[in-house]
Amino acid sequence: MSMNGARYLRWIAGAGAVFFAFGVQAADMMPLDQAPAAQESVAAQSPWQIRVRALGVITNDKGSINGIPGSDLSYSDTVVPEFDISYFFTENIAAELILGTTFAHIKEDGAVGVPVGKTWLLPPTVTLQYHFTDFGNFKPYVGAGVNYSLFYGESEKPGFHNLDIDNHFGVALQAGFDYMIDQHWGVNLDVKKIFLKTNWSADLDGVGHLTGKAKLDPWLIGAGVTYRF
Template identity: 65%
Template structure:
């Protein structure tokens, strides 16, 4: 073998080794990943509200057997907690929790205070939320209310006051104005259609009973927090 052949063979071997080394280095070089676009996180389906609520009653009812009888109930201001779950951006369910009391007065034939009954009226509404107005988010709702009367007490001359629990219908309209992603302010109006039976004993008149038509308006304002 002549010197030229040896040199040519060495050159070929060197090129092969250089190619192998370059290939190995390429395998060790990290491959740059394509940038991933930021995707906004979906809002939580849970929301709570804390409201101050004015309870304004209908003041209607009767005492059976007393001509010209009528009933009235005191209004009140109460705190209220609402828990909302969003099925979609538009549809949600809201559970409304609060408690209040009403002073009951017969303001017709007898015209005297009868007693006081505390009321726990959990209400569940199905809501439709409008989403085309930016931070202003109005909604309407309808649902059911179950009113439970407890801690009932009587005034002088009366005993054994019993206002029966009953199921009612609730209608709702309101809006949130969101200040940022989580916090907002709320205004809400609900109408609850509530009529129930009641009874009481009187020292002179004996057993009395009738219908109590309360039908309260619940007008509230407060703070919204979306998780």
Template identity: 65%
Template sequence: MQKTTKRSWAILAAIFLTAAPAVAADVSTPAAPEAAAAHNPWQVRVRALGVITEDEGHVDGIPGSDLSYSDTITPELDISYYFTPNIAAELVLGTTYANVHTDGSIAGLGKVGKTWVLPPTLTLQYHFTDFGAFQPYVGAGVNYTMFYSQSDAGAFTNMDIEDTFGAALQVGFDYMIDDHWGFNLDAKKLFLEADWTADLGDTKLSGTAKLNPWLIGTGVTYRF
């Protein structure tokens, strides 16, 4: 009887020792969501953005005609979502204005007008994560630029710059101070060439405004 009891206890002990790791694994499973929460995929940046245009364009049918545009500095907000630690999508939001001037062979005609510009840009980025706090990235995407609150100047009337799509290329880096805060430097090239029309007296003009701006920004990064 005593041997049977010892044998029973030994069997129970073996079952317990075998089952314990599995039970512990099951108990520790709920920790996974906490680990995932530590890597929130959302990020925002606030930047001061310099908009530097290419200053090219033309009026159809006038040889040597050209256009130029004012450069500006404006605040900018972008929102990023990280699909993985390396792959992210970034949406850039900001607005600025541009003064449009004649140039080249039509420089004497002066200022054409002024327009406000809203160029939301979506890029897909690859982030390099092997350099510690220094985290460079490259990106490419699409831009849709809307021109609004357009006004005429001088002898020009009915200026209308059409909304247009364009491609975008990007390079930049974050330097992370801690898990949440960092410093950012970013450069984008937008390929932006919009059709435009305007009246000069009784003459209807049309052409292409080749802004193709560089967007150079610097600011702060916050990761949730």
């Protein structure tokens, strides 16, 4: 662990200790007739939340082949199922992990003008979120985090061989809201922007080994159901 990471952990632990001590003091000062109700309310609010969403993956459609002027790549958009898990550290602060997989058809739209192939993509993304709690059942949030995109199952169109796309980290920004129907169930709308650039390579008959850059920068637009334990 880096020194900065250790420093942040110590800060979080110290802040947690302060809030815990404050909570104990507040509980001691609370009138006895109010304490059971407060304890029941806290116990009923689990820190865990899950969502199931339909997710639209809309790519940026940019890329190039090294050494070929005017080359350009495009990637197909998809709609896939997505699952996420959230943990609330406090009423306002939560971490979210999204899990799902998608695919993209790759085509060269510029100088070569041919389909290249297809790849599958597993993009686990972790964000740290701030949830606003002043709007009743309407609960908007914003977040930022990191994405690690794993490309697998590449397949080539005729003439291409050995298509390979590098796994890569990206930055993720997020905004969305839950509308809670009751204590546990709600509906969700979520938008993420992932800034993702990576390298790719392939062999093309009659040309040889090709390398290039792929700039996907996808929008992830999801809608689904929320369940708070």
